[in-house]
Amino acid sequence: MNTSSFLQLLFLTISLASVLSSDSHQHFIHCLTRFSPNPNSISQVIYTPQNLSYDSVLKFSIHNLRFASSATPKPLVIVTPxxxxxxxxxxxxxxxxxxxxxxxxxxxxxxxxxxxxxxxxVLLDMKYFSAVSVDHLAATAWVQSGATLGELYYSIAQKSDTLAFPGGIWCTVGVTGLISGGGYGTLRRKYGLAADNVMDARLIDANGRILDRKSMGEDLFWAIRGGGASSFGVILSWKVKLVKVPRIVTGFRVYRTLEQNGTELVHKWQTIAPRLPKEAELRLLINVIWTNKTNGQIKTPQDAEPISGADEKTLRFEFVGSFLGPAEEFVLLMKEKFPELGVVKEDCLEVTYIQMALIFSLFKAQDSPTLLLNRTSYTIPFKAKSSFVNKPIPIERLEGIWKHLLKQRPTMTNLMLTSYGGRMEEISESAIPFPHRAGTLYMMYMRVTTMGQSTNPADANAMEWIRSLYEYVAPFTANQSAYLNYNDLDLGVNNEYGPTSYEQASAWGKKYFKKNFDRLVRVKSVVDPSNFFRHEQSIPPARP
Ligand SMILES: Cc1cc2nc3c(=O)[nH]c(=O)nc-3n(C[C@H](O)[C@H](O)[C@H](O)COP(=O)(O)OP(=O)(O)OC[C@H]3O[C@@H](n4cnc5c(N)ncnc54)[C@H](O)[C@@H]3O)c2cc1C
Structure with missing residues (x-):
């Protein structure tokens, strides 16, 4: 074929594709108004690219700016039911x-x-399904699927200062993504995951039926609590169990640098933090910072550039956490279990539980809890990975990790270690699809900032950097396990068209779910055999 006929064919294919796409788009919109019980009201919640608000509705809830560039594929239609x-x-x-x-x-x-x-x-944006109804006497709440954790925490605090939901730490995270992948937070060591504290759910299945726990059956109810609900249906709401917290709790932070014995402290932390009483949780955030080698002054992780020629990079270890009790008791506990850290009362703050939620979402304890209702937050483009560590990483290997981190500039990366143990290891691996229980010391999360464009060479470097760090820690993690809520397409993806085999999907399925992957495939095969609810890492149905 000569160049001109090739170009003609290409042009014809592209034109045909755009006609087909605009045709299916028109038919789809027509279908929405034709088959809706109330055509007027549905037309008010449909946004096409021609609509002036389309862009702002789309971008409103994009929290990883790596997917906010012009190269990111956009929906034909957005519906905000x-x-x-x-x-x-x-x-x-x-x-x-x-x-x-x-x-x-x-x-x-x-x-x-x-x-x-x-x-x-089509993008189904559930943000208006955000009502929360708390029954403080029964210690339960119904929360609609589009609500954020902030909205849930705020509503609970309106009714009681001694009840809480063991959800995640950051208030703009959605309840459904969080619960349906597991969902850990400050109460994990006392009460387990968010998904461990769900009593009922309402969802719409691939046949359009509205089901609750009783009508969906225990298999599907099991699958949506940690197995990723978007493989199974559209969640409408969750009934969650609320748990008891003291009127006053303690939050604390202690900073140490590499020069302040940081490596030995991290090495000890690995075995101490998972064995603390359930009331205490101790996480570690590790950042690259600048320090002045002449006067020892340190900068914050937000200072990207050195200020003087004497500045060099070091690591800052932030030991952060909370305790379900008074500060005095916590300081005594730390003196007994982790004296090397040298925690004193001044490192602690006694607050109510809702104030602690504010602090961990980077507000101040005195701020109004209404700030938790704000759905927008600080966003950056990034790539992240996770692993569950089941044996302490030796000092030499920790030093290797530090070398790796120090290749990056401050602000570009962080490493977060979240201790397990306590209630987390009492719950069986198969109770819900989230399997990383007994034997897990902590979860390791690594993040690198990207430029937000896959064609930028800096992004290729960032990707290479995080992949090699992940490989470097692999020998200490349980079979390169990973957390579904920190999903990672490097682990593998479904075929874009046509079925995906069980073996292919096991590449990521077994890392997220271990043996529970098999049961998830069985549930999927029964409830959605035509694979309507699918995405790049959804659970595939078994092939007949
Ligand atoms: C800044 C930040 C802080 C975080 N902090 C924590 C933390 O403390 N603890 C923790 O465990 N995780 C945390 N995460 C991870 C978080 O739990 C996951 O990213 C989670 O999937 C986000 O849920 P979402 O509803 O906000 O996201 P979305 O992007 O809206 O959804 C995530 C997944 O859930 C599906 N989904 C959403 N709504 C529905 C529905 N109604 N029905 C069916 N499927 C649905 C989506 O299709 C998608 O597959 C954090 C993430 C970020 C970016």
């Missing part, structure tokens, strides 16, 4: 017109899976 019947209509029409669907809650997905994919798709 306000009624359950509108969700049913979207499912019906997406199936009828063979359009993929992405479901978004808080929008924190690490790989942008809730709002971007290559194939033509």
């Amino acid at each position: 306000r009624q359950e019947s509108q969700v049913q209509t979207v499912i019906y029409c997406a199936k009828k017109h063979d359009i993929r669907m992405r479901i978004r809650g808080g929008g924190h997905d690490y790989e942008g899976l809730s709002y971007a994919t290559k194939a033509p798709f």
